[in-house]
Amino acid sequence: MDNYRTYLSEAEIPTHYYNLRADMKKKPAPLLNPGTLKPMTAEELEEVFCAELVKQELDDETRYFEIPEEIIEYYKTFRPSPLVRAYNLEKALGTPAKIYFKFEGNNTSGSHKLNSAAAQVYYAKKQGLKGLTSETGAGQWGSALAMACAHFGLDLKVFMVRSSFEQKPFRREIMRTFGAEVTASPSDTTEAGRKILANFDDDSGSLGCAISEAVEAAVTRDGYRYVLGSVLNQVLLHQSVIGLEAHKAFEKLGVKPDIIIGCTGGGSNLGGLIAPFMGEKLRGEKDYRFIGAEPASCPSFTRGKYLYDFCDTGQICPLAKMYTLGNGFMPSPIHAGGLRFHGMSTILSELYNQGMLEAVAYEQTEIFDAAEIFAKAEGILPAPESSHAIKAAIDEALKCKESDEEKVILFGLSGTGYFDLVAYQQFNDGIMSDYIPTDDDLKKALSYVPPQPQE
Numbered sequence: 001m002d003n004y005r006t007y008l009s010e011a012e013i014p015t016h017y018y019n020l021r022a023d024m025k026k027k028p029a030p031l032l033n034p035g036t037l038k039p040m041t042a043e044e045l046e047e048v049f050c051a052e053l054v055k056q057e058l059d060d061e062t063r064y065f066e067i068p069e070e071i072i073e074y075y076k077t078f079r080p081s082p083l084v085r086a087y088n089l090e091k092a093l094g095t096p097a098k099i100y101f102k103f104e105g106n107n108t109s110g111s112h113k114l115n116s117a118a119a120q121v122y123y124a125k126k127q128g129l130k131g132l133t134s135e136t137g138a139g140q141w142g143s144a145l146a147m148a149c150a151h152f153g154l155d156l157k158v159f160m161v162r163s164s165f166e167q168k169p170f171r172r173e174i175m176r177t178f179g180a181e182v183t184a185s186p187s188d189t190t191e192a193g194r195k196i197l198a199n200f201d202d203d204s205g206s207l208g209c210a211i212s213e214a215v216e217a218a219v220t221r222d223g224y225r226y227v228l229g230s231v232l233n234q235v236l237l238h239q240s241v242i243g244l245e246a247h248k249a250f251e252k253l254g255v256k257p258d259i260i261i262g263c264t265g266g267g268s269n270l271g272g273l274i275a276p277f278m279g280e281k282l283r284g285e286k287d288y289r290f291i292g293a294e295p296a297s298c299p300s301f302t303r304g305k306y307l308y309d310f311c312d313t314g315q316i317c318p319l320a321k322m323y324t325l326g327n328g329f330m331p332s333p334i335h336a337g338g339l340r341f342h343g344m345s346t347i348l349s350e351l352y353n354q355g356m357l358e359a360v361a362y363e364q365t366e367i368f369d370a371a372e373i374f375a376k377a378e379g380i381l382p383a384p385e386s387s388h389a390i391k392a393a394i395d396e397a398l399k400c401k402e403s404d405e406e407k408v409i410l411f412g413l414s415g416t417g418y419f420d421l422v423a424y425q426q427f428n429d430g431i432m433s434d435y436i437p438t439d440d441d442l443k444k445a446l447s448y449v450p451p452q453p454q455e
């Protein structure tokens with residue numbers, strides 16, 4: 001038996017982020033200015049984002065970006081993350097498949113989001129900014145950002161999707177403990193929030209609407225910029241540390257994964273995990289299957305359309321070409337709050353459109369069944385978001401059992417579920433329900449998509 005956990009040393013933390021776009025022949029579509037329908041310029045983006053991050057956002061050509069020493073030093077407090085062979089899960093499933101997972105939940109915020117928060121806060125501090133604003137869904141991004149802001153010394157204002165603000169008071173208190181100011185969204189503190197409150201009868205909120213509020217809060221304050229925890233190219237760039245570490249660990253083991261799986265909200269943990277492997281596939285060096293697992297209640301890949309759409313409900317952000325359910329889509333308040341976004345990373349959207357990436361959608365009761373199997377076998381309580389990846393990995397492992405194939409499956413365990421116990425309680429009490437939007441719901445939400453620019 002190989003080791004259960006494969007750890008790298010601190011000295012093996014990646015020194016460079018890997019930019020997958022450099023290896024894409026057909027690049028992801030650029031962000032467009034919604035007024036002029038021209039690609040967003042660096043000057044326009046710098047009104048909202050800090051300068052170094054804008055540079056990273058717009059750069060489709062540079063393959064590697066050096067990671068500053070200060071970020072690596074901070075990474076050492078929670079990285080490298082272990083690559084774990086799920087021997088006990090394999091046994092429980094009776095599969096000949098070899099299952100590995102890369103575990104990103106080993107920090108107080110409980111997810112991979114700290115990888116990008118660390119970078120974004122560092123660059124903002126270096127630019128001499130006073131503070132940052134952002135939104136958070138389930139609270140993982142806000143918690144990660146609060147930790148990084150406390151570490152690097154920046155002020156932070158977080159707009160938290162109201163359903164999570166109410167369901168997940170524990171994450172809210174983590175953010176406040178690390179010094180962040182937390183407001184439930186939609187709120188009456190911004191123009192965007194007041195507009196949404198007036199136009200929708202449901203005030204449980206969505207990531208799209210919290211984004212509008214956070215952007216407004218940044219541009220109306222001196223010395224503040226907005227940061228986003230997913231979707232953007234820069235976020236996938238930072239999250240490449242997950243994939244780079246996994247790639248190195250597999251090299252040490254002398255093992256090559258056949259199937260690589262991650263859950264997809266905006267696409268950052270999957271995009272980061274697959275980056276170096278997808279690079280090999282794009283360059284024709286090696287082949288892999290890549291699978292994104294999303295909630296059936298917010299099925300951007302499997303039922304969305306590949307269109308230019310706003311990233312936010314308030315329609316103040318740039319247009320991104322992505323698989324979208326429409327910026328007016330109000331996903332039902334499922335427990336995988338981190339997956340309740342109407343759109344998807346433009347990088348992953350382009351790869352999906354090219355057929356380089358597959359997608360599956362699951363209902364929430366079946367992902368909690370998978371979470372329970374995994375927790376019993378591996379002793380880690382997974383985040384509801386991550387459990388989508390677990391479910392896809394279990395499904396693939398069971399297919400291997402049927403066909404008696406010894407495939408190697410890698411999935412991203414993006415975070416832990418220790419703050420999702422209300423969800424687990426509902427599951428254990430048998431009162432959890434599934435929400436699947438009807439075709440009519442989707443048609444209605446897509447009507448918010450703006451007229452498409454000529455290409």
Ligand SMILES: *Cc1c(COP(=O)(O)O)cnc(C)c1O
Nearest residue numbers: 140230265266267268269338415
């Ligand atoms: C936020 C989050 C996700 C979804 O975001 P991506 O950008 O798609 O990775 C998945 N898992 C966890 C634990 C999260 O916190």
